[in-house]
Amino acid sequence: MPRRESPLERDGSALVEFAADLRELREKAGKPPYRDLARIAHYSSTTLSDATGGKKLPSLAVTLAFVKACGGDEKDWEQRWHSLTAAAPREQDCAQAPYLGLSAYDTTDSDRFFGREHLVADLAKRVARQPFVAVFGPSGSGKSSMLRAGLVPRLEQQALVFTPGPHPIEECAIHLARHLNLGAPHVRGELTRDPGALGLLARQGDVVLVVDQFEEIFTLCQDAEEREHFLTALLDATKSVTVVIGVRADFYARCGSHADLVAAMQDAIVTVGPMTAEELRRAITQPAATVQCTVENALLTALITEAHGQVGMLPLLSHALLETWRRRQGNALTLTAFQHAGGLHGALAQTADAVFDQLDEVQQDITKALFLRLSALGDGTEDTKRRVDMTEIDDDPAVSEVLERLTAARLLTRTREGVEITHEALIRSWPRLQDWLARDRDGQRLHRELTEATAAWERHGRDAGSLLRGARLDVIADWVWETGPPLNQAERQLLDQSVETNEQEYARESRTARRQRAFVLLQASIAVVALLIVGTLAYQNAFGITTREREIEQAHATAEDARRLAATNPALATHLALAAYELDRTPHTRDALIAATAAASRVALGHEGESVASMPHPGFVTTPDRDALGYRAALTNKADDTTRMNDKTTTFRGGAHASLSPGQLRLATVDRENVVRLWDTHTGEQLAVLPGRFTRAEFTQESHHLVTEEGGSSVFWDVKDPKQPHRLDEAVPGGLADFPVGIYMTTAEASKVRLWDWTDPAKPRWVTDFTTTGSTSATTFSIRSGYLAAGDATGELTFWTPRKDKPVRLKAHSGAVTAIAADTGSPMIATAGADGRIVVWDVADEPKQVAEFDSGANITKLMFAGTLIAVGDDTSVRRWYVNGDAAARAMCNEVGYLRVSRTDWEAYFFGRSRLPMPCPDAINPPSVVYSR
16 A cells, blocks of 8 residues: 655544545546546545545445545555544443434433523523414424423423324324323324314323424325314414424425414514524533533534534534544544544444445345335425334344344434434435435335325225225336335235235126126127137137147247347346246246346356356355355456456466365466466465476365376375475376365376375375266266266266266267266256257266256356356356256346336236246245236
């Protein structure tokens, strides 16, 4: 990592220095425009430019994307980023923090609430003399804190504080019943029957009604009648008790649309604006003083300068101060700690990104779905948060874990009633969340409509009368079909039942209509109808056309369409192939499904000019981003004589051949001069150079030994200490050393194939050998079935087993056998040939072919890892499933995220828009095809 002496270092500002070094990295890369970097890094040019500005610390993800785009060392920069944030937040005393971060100050936090004393005093006077007061202020101006921690402790009476939520009458009833020690259903019934009951009950409890976040009656309450009823009850209550509402300023116009509310607000409005410099000073310093902490003058000056006169800054200020306090030095809050936290504008985004980056891919998907569910899209106003009842969130351990982590980070707040985003400032200040909300806003509104419909369905005991119908069902079902959103279990059940009921009603209506038409025709001309029936039956008997035969014909035609589309449109091909397989489960439709699923699973590990030299058994790629990180491989570039790992840009000398250890910690490369080098894959360090010249090098399965090929012989090396490799004396004849299972090794020399037991690598023990017809090109050994199999340049496959006197030979391919693999879990062997075919053989008894596929590429490697993995000479990797049911499950669980449009579907399956899925218990089942 290049470092430079500059005034920046002498300043001691690590954040500024970090940004300067990012700029220097870009200059060394030829100073590419930020627009070009954005295309490579998949972040906006503004985000990448801000990363080099020095005003806030970019997230780790942004940093690594920038570094990768500029050709830097990602590992070193990752360490640098963690070092910069090494002033780790202290968690052990967060409960005693003087600042609440994004959380609003509540009635119990009045001892930490400073800065609004004059405004609170004025508000208290108004409340004492007026029956109604409306507090307006922009989001982030501190309205909720002022009402709860400022006003409520000053009131002589008790205050009943609540937020309206999606059902304000119910919400009000719950809080009022708790205060009066009555049953909530009873109070709700009273309020529903008579709006005037609210004032009577509130006067009985001698309370001041404080409705915080009053704008929720517009953003969350979707029932206009319920909204009007609540407003009527609230305004009528002012005849008996005092009512205070807190409203976001951008909802003033919405309040103005209600005549009685406008009348009540005359001379009753209190406006909460930005804090003055003195108010900011008290809000910053006084909470710290309550826990015997001080605020550095430089920090105080910076905070007041940035926040003074700015609208909506208080949550960002509180969060930045909380993060600064967690990084405090002794009892001092310093400017350096503030900068490490990300600054006033970056602390919140940095916190959110840090939490998000620590999650795995599944948890990140859950997080995205949660935040979208917890947000309400604005209609001419800003997006707002949405409080969600826990019954709306599936009771799943993975979801519960994510909720716990987001709550611990104070990004979400959980109560007895549910969960919500801690503050709307997160929506405004977290770019990642803004990006999520900007995508498919119409779809998100449809999702919210489905959520509301589900809640109504549940409230009515899942009555059939509450199901979706008509155009509303069509629109929502189409959206679910095309986008596959993260629905909860109840939403999916409502949609499935609505579709099923809709289809049943349609079928019933169709039958009724047909019967009526038939009855009319029968009465009009019974003879003609009889003749038509007889003629139809005769035609079917003559030509044998039945519904089942039409299905079979359609299934086979669609299977052919799927084969044709597999390379150009894998999404459509997999869905068509699965539907064809469901219509008619034959070898023809099965093979089409397997081929389509393999095409859809394709990932390319490298670039043009590279080859996959070595790949240990990989994990499976099942995530929608379809990157190649599920497979780890060594890629050789013979032209450049280099090797690299597919998930890194660092190159290693030697591109003639390479072998990656099973643990993926070590790499052996062979250069064009036949020199073998050992490398550490993490650090890029060269560990050793083997003495001598070798054409190949292969790690054994336990990684402590290496076999090199030298002049037609194979030699073992002890590389337990990779910096001091030790050559073992014994050499065995033959090259192409392969380690298919355990302690066995195969070698080949021209047409001679040998099997070795290398329990003692210093003295490998010969087991058997046999001769192939042509020059041996690939070998494998099946310990389960006892078969030693070899393919040769003529396409012939030779099997040897102790149970037979002589090897069994059969023609496998019309060209050379290019790869061969044995399955350790079943008596199967797979071969690939230069003829473009992959063939699977059952070797339990006599070898017989059980499946055949078009390979889609020139296959260089085959391996069984739960399924058949095929690696092509273009660095492509595909997964092949030997039976149709396995391919169907794979389509649902691994490539089911691929979507097809209704238009494409109906072009092939017009009139059969709903087909059963073979894997209802799949992890991520694809959306059912819904009919209109």
